[in-house]
Amino acid sequence: MSDEEISVYDEVGGMPFFQGIAARFYEGIRTDAVLLPLYPDGEDLDGATHRLALFLAQYWGGPHTYNEERGQPMLRARHMPYRISELERDHWLLHMLTAVSEADISDETRGKFVDYFVKAAEHLRNDQPLRLVNP
Numbered sequence: 675m676s677d678e679e680i681s682v683y684d685e686v687g688g689m690p691f692f693q694g695i696a697a698r699f700y701e702g703i704r705t706d707a708v709l710l711p712l713y714p715d716g717e718d719l720d721g722a723t724h725r726l727a728l729f730l731a732q733y734w735g736g737p738h739t740y741n742e743e744r745g746q747p748m749l750r751a752r753h754m755p756y757r758i759s760e761l762e763r764d765h766w767l768l769h770m771l772t773a774v775s776e777a778d779i780s781d782e783t784r785g786k787f788v789d790y791f792v793k794a795a796e797h798l799r800n801d802q803p804l805r806l807v808n809p
């Protein structure tokens with residue numbers, strides 16, 4: 675197998691890596707006064723952690739368990755119920771990039787995750803930076 679054929683999923687050590695990233699991310703969410711109120715199950719973040727880990731593992735070349743459990747990701751549609759302005763996007767990124775910065779991976783791979791998350795978070799933004807009170 676040539677280097678090109680090794681997925682990021684395999685390179686970082688498979689599912690435990692993505693479970694670790696998701697767990698670290700939600701540790702941050704737990705104390706985030708902007709984002710925590712958005713989560714439908716309140717402080718029970720186990721389900722959300724599981725879904726995020728499976729989605730990321732699948733995206734980076736791992737098993738398709740996310741699709742089996744949840745169907746097509748359609749993440750923009752799934753995030754429409756939550757107002758995501760620049761504020762929410764940046765809080766989300768803070769926790770995710772903290773998890774990525776602490777991970778034991780090469781700088782090249784870290785760069786791939788940073789690029790992806792910055793773009794993905796902006797893609798899911800669905801509101802303007804500020805909402806006018808009296809438009």
Ligand code: HEM
Pocket residue numbers: 709712713714715721722725726729744749752753756757758762763766791794795796798799
């Ligand atoms: C930009 C700011 C974001 C906010 C405020 C946000 C917020 C949320 C909330 C409140 C949920 C529902 C929690 C649950 O599943 O119980 C959710 C679900 C989810 N989010 Fe995000 N999210 C953001 C960005 C992202 C990004 C960039 C990704 C992926 C790279 C992502 C991946 C997911 C996944 C996979 C789910 C579960 C979807 C499902 O199967 O129902 N989110 N998000």
